[in-house]
Amino acid sequence: MFTDPFIVIEETTQNPMRPRASTGIIFVAVFLDLLGFGMVLPLMPLYATDPRFAATPAQIGWLMASYSIMQFICAPYWGWLSDRIGRRPTLLMGLIGSTLSYVIYGLANTLWVLFAARTAAGVMGANIAVAQAAMADLSTPKERSKAMGLIGAAFGLGFILGPAFGGWLAGYGIETAPLVAALITGLNAGAAFFYLPETRPKTDFTLRTSLAHPLLSTTPLKILHHSPGGWIVCLLMGGFITLFSAFEVTLPLWGQDLLHWNMTTTGWVFTFVGVVAVITQGGVVRRLVPKIGEKKSAMIGLLLVILGLMILQPGTWLLVLTALGLIALGSGLIHPSFSSLASLNTDPALQGVMMGLFQSMSALGRSVGPILGGSAYDFIQGSVFTFTAIGIIGVLLLFVMVRSQMLDAHSLPEPIPSPNVP
Numbered sequence: 001m002f003t004d005p006f007i008v009i010e011e012t013t014q015n016p017m018r019p020r021a022s023t024g025i026i027f028v029a030v031f032l033d034l035l036g037f038g039m040v041l042p043l044m045p046l047y048a049t050d051p052r053f054a055a056t057p058a059q060i061g062w063l064m065a066s067y068s069i070m071q072f073i074c075a076p077y078w079g080w081l082s083d084r085i086g087r088r089p090t091l092l093m094g095l096i097g098s099t100l101s102y103v104i105y106g107l108a109n110t111l112w113v114l115f116a117a118r119t120a121a122g123v124m125g126a127n128i129a130v131a132q133a134a135m136a137d138l139s140t141p142k143e144r145s146k147a148m149g150l151i152g153a154a155f156g157l158g159f160i161l162g163p164a165f166g167g168w169l170a171g172y173g174i175e176t177a178p179l180v181a182a183l184i185t186g187l188n189a190g191a192a193f194f195y196l197p198e199t200r201p202k203t204d205f206t207l208r209t210s211l212a213h214p215l216l217s218t219t220p221l222k223i224l225h226h227s228p229g230g231w232i233v234c235l236l237m238g239g240f241i242t243l244f245s246a247f248e249v250t251l252p253l254w255g256q257d258l259l260h261w262n263m264t265t266t267g268w269v270f271t272f273v274g275v276v277a278v279i280t281q282g283g284v285v286r287r288l289v290p291k292i293g294e295k296k297s298a299m300i301g302l303l304l305v306i307l308g309l310m311i312l313q314p315g316t317w318l319l320v321l322t323a324l325g326l327i328a329l330g331s332g333l334i335h336p337s338f339s340s341l342a343s344l345n346t347d348p349a350l351q352g353v354m355m356g357l358f359q360s361m362s363a364l365g366r367s368v369g370p371i372l373g374g375s376a377y378d379f380i381q382g383s384v385f386t387f388t389a390i391g392i393i394g395v396l397l398l399f400v401m402v403r404s405q406m407l408d409a410h411s412l413p414e415p416i417p418s419p420n421v422p
Helices: 020-048 057-085 087-107 111-123 127-138 141-170 176-195 219-226 228-259 263-311 317-344 348-405
Strands: 007-009 205-207
Touching: 020 057, 020 087, 020 111, 020 127, 020 141, 020 176, 057 087, 057 111, 057 127, 057 348, 087 111, 087 127, 087 176, 127 141, 127 317, 127 348, 141 176, 141 263, 141 317, 228 263, 228 317, 228 348, 263 317, 263 348, 317 348
Parallel strands: none
Antiparallel strands: 007 205
């Protein structure tokens, strides 16, 4: 039993039944959630310039950031709540809230209602953090990276198919995509209600945590005391996402200015990047990590992203796609490796809190990164990728310095065979 006032746990855990179908249900839930998200996000700038809203570029920027800002604030609370009441009810609340936010967004007639809808979507966006915690419940430590890789694959598939589907639906009216996204998310909530079992282990425990935001209270220090490795991984992920989000927002500008890309070209480029990332997270990670562990996989991923950024220069399509392929392959290794490391280096009773903190740091990076990237592009333009690579080199060096404080699936001790088993 832990005696720290932050958390008291009675260690009477009972292993629940863990049907293999649950992993598939969570995969589908995340995919459908991100499909709806991908249908709306790419069309948002055009949607907000409709005469009903007449948003300025600055207002559009804040509109796109409002979701991630609220994710940053709220994700840890959803993780905390899932540790107390379970993954299933928390995920259902998030899906229902997302459905309502899409309805409001599609029916909005004023700009402030658009802001309210996107803010509400960010507040209710519990789904990814809770799904990660559920995958952690369903997987053994040795299988953790594979489970997180499935979440990443569902994430990538949603972003590959969502923009294409949303663009097609926009031909039937700009409000069609968000309303169809609401329908898909609502059906997703219904399916989860009927088919998704509770995954949180039945443990008799009492959590005593402050309701202050983990990053704005003493909670990070307490988590650092109980799970220092997981806390450090969250910081590393926040740094990487900040830099990678800066790359994502500047890539279309760079392509338009130096390679004369149009919106169609840019869309296919992001589709290519998404396909490579999905293949990596759904296939490469599942084979590579069991052989070399999450720490080495993350280091390889960071090196690939750095190399891709360094060689991404105006030139032939072969050069550009090679560079982007390296970046996509690297990011596809980094995301599941870091999320698995955060989970493996966290006390079992704090999985939801840590996954919420992990998502919150990612959301903070997605809020800050585009602002930094857009501002930097005004001054350094063609050199922006070099400076991004230098920043990621800093993340890699920090990771190398602290990796000895972490365990991964490759370094976990083998379970001791039961003496009753011949």
